[in-house]
Amino acid sequence: MNNNLIVFSGRSNQPLAKAICGHLEIEQGVIKITDFADGEIFVKLQNNVRGQDVFILQSTNNPGNTNLLELLIIIDAVKRSSAKRITAVLPYYGYARQDRKTEPRVPITSKLVANLLRAAGTDRVLTIDLHAGQIQGFFDIPVDHLFAMPVQIKYIKEKNIPDLVVVSPDAGGVERARAFAKRLESSLAIVDKRREKANEAQVMNVIGDIKGKNVLIVDDMIDTAGTLVESAKALLQSGARNVYACCSHPVLSGPAFDRIRNSCLKEVIVTDTIRHDEEKIKDNKLTVLSIAPLLGDAISMIHNESSVSSLFD
Secondary structure (H helix, E strand, O other), rough: OOOOOEEEEOOHHHHHHHHHHHHHHHOOEEEEEOOOOOEEEEEHHHHHOOOOOOEEEEEOOHHHHHHHHHHHHHHHHHHHHHOEEEEEEEEOOOOOOOOOOOOOOOOOHHHHHHHHHHHOOOEEEEOOOOOOOHHHOOOOOEEEEEHHEEEEEEEHHHOOOOOEEEEOOOOHHHHHHHHHHHOOOOEEEEEEEOOOOOOOOOOEEEEEOOOOEEEEEEEEOOOHHHHHHHHHHHHHHHHOEEEEEEEEEEEOOHHHHHHHHOOOOOOOEEEOOOOOHHHHOOOOOEEEEEOHHHHHHHHHHHOOOOOOOOOOO
């Protein structure tokens, strides 16, 4: 590894940054980050970055606004310290669900965040499993959009689950579920959700043959886990044997941990794009897969100006 590569991290996911640097066999860059009494964030780089190829890792999960601003401040500090190139590494890209106008007089915040990253001095973005692939077009700088799927597929294949059916929790996720089903050589099913009338319970219909089968619900993120738990219940009621779930981003807001713990789900497979308290993870049905080698390989390839296409296999 060339000695003009340096990896910094904000405070959102230090364990992932440490694992990435371990994979790259380099020392992690050191930043002093403190909060003033009024909440302002202060950043000071402890490494010389002049002429360096700098990668800054930060997921913009809860507290999303704080993590985003902290990332922008770090980028500004690196830019003003004469770095050669700055790559923002966002394992989880917050505000990705606000990617279009769904009603009058609302913002497209995902585009705003892209503009802020560019204005702060970012030259390139590296991210994983955007909520919508077209968000790449919001950037006027290069974006390397990776997928956690190879890591997840490897784990699921090793489990050797018999009679497996991949399930999309809604119509919008069919493309993702189909990609999983193809690589796992399994069939595909869809949960069709609809509310027949206002203030009436949501009806869930299962499209596909799942009777007596083990099913795997595939999604990009789990937020409050309400839809996931209800989908799992509907699949069991439709004759599924066991219900597993898989997602890239364990947002896990509010009652999510309790809902998963008390649900009929057998296992929920996630990655470490978002950091959570280890005790909460242990006291649940969650299996956390590391995407550190994936991001580490991508950083190495970008740094050495080689193609990252092999990471999509």
